[in-house]
Amino acid sequence: MLSYLIRRILYAIPMLLLVSFFSFIVINLPPGDYLTTVQQQLQSQAGMSRDQAVAMAERMRARYGLDQPFVLQYANWIGGIVTRGDFGYSFQHNRPVSEVIWVRLGWTLLIAGLCHAVSVIIGVLIGIFSATHKYSIGDNIATVFAFLGLSIPNFFFALVLMYLLAFHAGVHVGGLFSPEYVLAPWGWDKFVDLLKHLWVPVVVVGLAGTAQNMRIMRGNLMDVLNRQYVETARAKGLSERKVIYKHAVRNAIQPVIMYMGMALPFLIQGEIIASIILNLPTTGPSFYYALVNQDMYLAGSFLMMIAVVLVAGNLLADFALAWLDPRVRYD
Amino acid sequence: MAKGDRLLDVVDLSTHFRTEEGILRAVDRVSFHLDQGETLGIVGESGCGKSITAKSVMNLVPQPRGSIVGGKVLYHGNNGTVDITSYHHQSREMRKIRGNEISMIFQEPMTSLNPVFTIGDQLMEAIMLHQRLGRAQARQRAAEMLARVKISNPEQRLDRYPHEFSGGMRQRAMIAMALSCNPQILIADEPTTALDVTVEAQILNLMQDLQDEMGMAIIMITHDLGVIAGMADRVLVMYAGWGVERATTEQVFYTPKHPYATALLQSIPKIGVRKRLTSIPGSVPDLNNVEGGWCYFAPRCAEAMDICRQKEPPTFDDDEGHTVKCWLWDKQQTGIKAG
Numbered sequence A: 001m002l003s004y005l006i007r008r009i010l011y012a013i014p015m016l017l018l019v020s021f022f023s024f025i026v027i028n029l030p031p032g033d034y035l036t037t038v039q040q041q042l043q044s045q046a047g048m049s050r051d052q053a054v055a056m057a058e059r060m061r062a063r064y065g066l067d068q069p070f071v072l073q074y075a076n077w078i079g080g081i082v083t084r085g086d087f088g089y090s091f092q093h094n095r096p097v098s099e100v101i102w103v104r105l106g107w108t109l110l111i112a113g114l115c116h117a118v119s120v121i122i123g124v125l126i127g128i129f130s131a132t133h134k135y136s137i138g139d140n141i142a143t144v145f146a147f148l149g150l151s152i153p154n155f156f157f158a159l160v161l162m163y164l165l166a167f168h169a170g171v172h173v174g175g176l177f178s179p180e181y182v183l184a185p186w187g188w189d190k191f192v193d194l195l196k197h198l199w200v201p202v203v204v205v206g207l208a209g210t211a212q213n214m215r216i217m218r219g220n221l222m223d224v225l226n227r228q229y230v231e232t233a234r235a236k237g238l239s240e241r242k243v244i245y246k247h248a249v250r251n252a253i254q255p256v257i258m259y260m261g262m263a264l265p266f267l268i269q270g271e272i273i274a275s276i277i278l279n280l281p282t283t284g285p286s287f288y289y290a291l292v293n294q295d296m297y298l299a300g301s302f303l304m305m306i307a308v309v310l311v312a313g314n315l316l317a318d319f320a321l322a323w324l325d326p327r328v329r330y331d
Numbered sequence B: 001m002a003k004g005d006r007l008l009d010v011v012d013l014s015t016h017f018r019t020e021e022g023i024l025r026a027v028d029r030v031s032f033h034l035d036q037g038e039t040l041g042i043v044g045e046s047g048c049g050k051s052i053t054a055k056s057v058m059n060l061v062p063q064p065r066g067s068i069v070g071g072k073v074l075y076h077g078n079n080g081t082v083d084i085t086s087y088h089h090q091s092r093e094m095r096k097i098r099g100n101e102i103s104m105i106f107q108e109p110m111t112s113l114n115p116v117f118t119i120g121d122q123l124m125e126a127i128m129l130h131q132r133l134g135r136a137q138a139r140q141r142a143a144e145m146l147a148r149v150k151i152s153n154p155e156q157r158l159d160r161y162p163h164e165f166s167g168g169m170r171q172r173a174m175i176a177m178a179l180s181c182n183p184q185i186l187i188a189d190e191p192t193t194a195l196d197v198t199v200e201a202q203i204l205n206l207m208q209d210l211q212d213e214m215g216m217a218i219i220m221i222t223h224d225l226g227v228i229a230g231m232a233d234r235v236l237v238m239y240a241g242w243g244v245e246r247a248t249t250e251q252v253f254y255t256p257k258h259p260y261a262t263a264l265l266q267s268i269p270k271i272g273v274r275k276r277l278t279s280i281p282g283s284v285p286d287l288n289n290v291e292g293g294w295c296y297f298a299p300r301c302a303e304a305m306d307i308c309r310q311k312e313p314p315t316f317d318d319d320e321g322h323t324v325k326c327w328l329w330d331k332q333q334t335g336i337k338a339g
């Protein structure tokens, strides 16, 4: 088991290198770079002549190493990350990328993690209920809920929720804090205020996942409940609760955990959309603007971080599976 | 309790399923009994209701569609006589009997054990549930049981998972689990159908040895008359949810009464050679569409008379306890064989 863990972690390293290389290529694919944007701004807004602007942009290119060959740029960037934790410079924010990225990444992980937890726990519980009360009223309601949850687009749900909350419930929506708490020091009140705001993106982003988990759990559990070993467990004299929660759920939950690893990209994608609409200080919106403005190191670092989270999420899911199911351990 | 004492009286047991096409009479007024230490064979074609009969005795009829709708399953246990059909299937009383006084093993050893728990965990679970033992003692008892079913290195094998066992070993482990609480009755539902012939012989021998040692009664469900001949003291022949003939093994093999039993025996080419039951012309009627009021075997029966297509045959009993559900044995009416 331990060697399996170590092996899997070692495999992840070359994978991450590869991912970082390709994300760097992708970010460099569009013609021009951030300084092309700057050059245009200098011309149009600062009133420089074309030659002056070009010369200025060239000087800045040399300073940031953007005139070097592509592979060298990549090597410098990756080298900086590995040796100094230096993710490069964000032109847009005029600050090192690492100063921009960590706080936002923290919020993203918090929201995505909460969504994950909520969608797994609630989805699995509803799924168990549905499978054990097949075709009952409760099961039918849950099925309709799952259908809606999977078909309502994120952004639309976010807008509807904002509308209802702002105009009918009269509460403050958008952002993570009410205006009076944004700059306030941390305290109980501020924490409560955070919770009052946080549930909106969690519900918006978590809805589809909850529905998905519920459907997976329901289908699998219904399948597992027909297996012979469930009957064996009943024939032993175990209570129905033990039969379901110990013998059946343990087998039926595996695809949900596998899906947890794969769900992260969807969560992050959903989080980007929800964050733009709800105006949250997470990675989503600034990743989007970094891409638009070709703020390459920032965009590259975001991509890299998302890849790390993904790989880590998949690893965790695999470890959980290996712990749950003895048959995968030695493969 | 002594050998020969009555353990089980199944009286007019009926178990039905609600299906899209209507009521399916999987088990229809079946009666039989079981004595201490003996082996009862239940034989019949696929779909005739053998497994559902067994599950009814365990009060484990597939939910939510199936239910026991009539009859009694009287179990004469250590605490007096109880009617199993009067218990709710999830009741505490029923769960105290299951796995403890009546246990069951199934046809598919490959899927009967839960893949995510060790063999030891699964054996100990039953032991700790029914015999107030701690983990260490339960583990010891589980190891003893594995040794009893002739699995070598039982201590180490307890920590193995089902996928590390062969089919034969899994069925041994299932037997160990079923017998771990010293049950009065072991129900074996085609325990060897999925195994190859040499392993089948080993498992059947093992079951007989364990019966001699531990003294439990066995209900042996099978397609295979060879298995019946080798193991059973008495036989119940089932056809389309009915118990059509009930007798000792000798009576059924040498003087079968029901034309279906006769046909079954003729489908064995030579005495001592095993064969699956395939060669009776025609097939079992669709149990969904029968209205009753006739003999379900009549369309396939060479000796069928007019009355067989008009009226359901009652069960006739001779003085030796050899019963048959067939008009041919009717003393009052046309019963040509009733003598």
Ligand SMILES: Nc1ncnc2c1ncn2[C@@H]1O[C@H](COP(=O)(O)OP(=O)(O)OP(=O)(O)O)[C@@H](O)[C@H]1O
Residues within 6 Å of the ligand: B017, B019, B024, B026, B044, B045, B046, B047, B048, B049, B050, B051, B052, B053, B062, B065, B066, B223, B287
């Ligand atoms: N869960 C269920 N729902 C509906 N019908 C069922 C169910 N289980 C069994 N039946 C029906 O009950 C009848 C008897 O089934 P049973 O399993 O007892 O047959 P069997 O004699 O054990 O056959 P086999 O030799 O193939 O195991 C069959 O017609 C079957 O279709």
Ligand SMILES: [Mg+2]
Residues within 6 Å of the ligand: B050, B051, B052, B189
């Ligand atoms: Mg069967």
